Amino acid sequence: DAGVIQSPRHEVTEMGQEVTLRCKPISGHNSLFWYRQTMMRGLELLIYFNNNVPIDDSGMPEDRFSAKMPNASFSTLKIQPSEPRDSAVYFCASSPTGHGYTFGSGTRLTVV
């Protein structure tokens, strides 16, 4: 298994632009999570899907953030419009319910 695959690995964009981050979870894992990591705030849970259904999006900072999971093998996190304070590493993770997470390598987002 190739693990959790995220793309792109790095993204540099100008303020105001739309950013789309992509994630392919491990086949058979029914839970998918989006986290954001910064030096100041550590790891923050943004949104969590179970069986493709969003369960808890209370961590999504603003309406500028949205996430979808159209099927069991793909999820996107979109930021529109992006702002410099959105700069962070965004991680996707998947797991079977009640087990440890497998994290992707992350997307390092820089908004200038």
Place this chain on the structure above:
Amino acid sequence: SQQGEEDPQALSIQEGENATMNCSYKTSINNLQWYRQNSGRGLVHLILIRSNEREKHSGRLRVTLDTSKKSSSLLITASRAADTASYFCATDDLSSGSARQLTFGSGTQLTVLP
């Protein structure tokens, strides 16, 4: 909000020594997990200990859990330079119900000197 809080924030030891990291949390949990993160990489799951377990081993790792004190410790024995990384505890809270998301602590930065 941060549930688990690791202690110490940073730890520097010599190769071959043991490293102990502690984690405290506030709520009732289903399980507690430890993860490692190398610089610039994603987190790697190390070990999961359930609320009804008190100790668990995996290779050079030993994890303890004291639910009465709401604390856990991670012991790495015979440390190696390759163990240099940040270590995070994460809790699966009972209050989350069917939403089994983890809440991560702020991490301990371990440096193992050769």
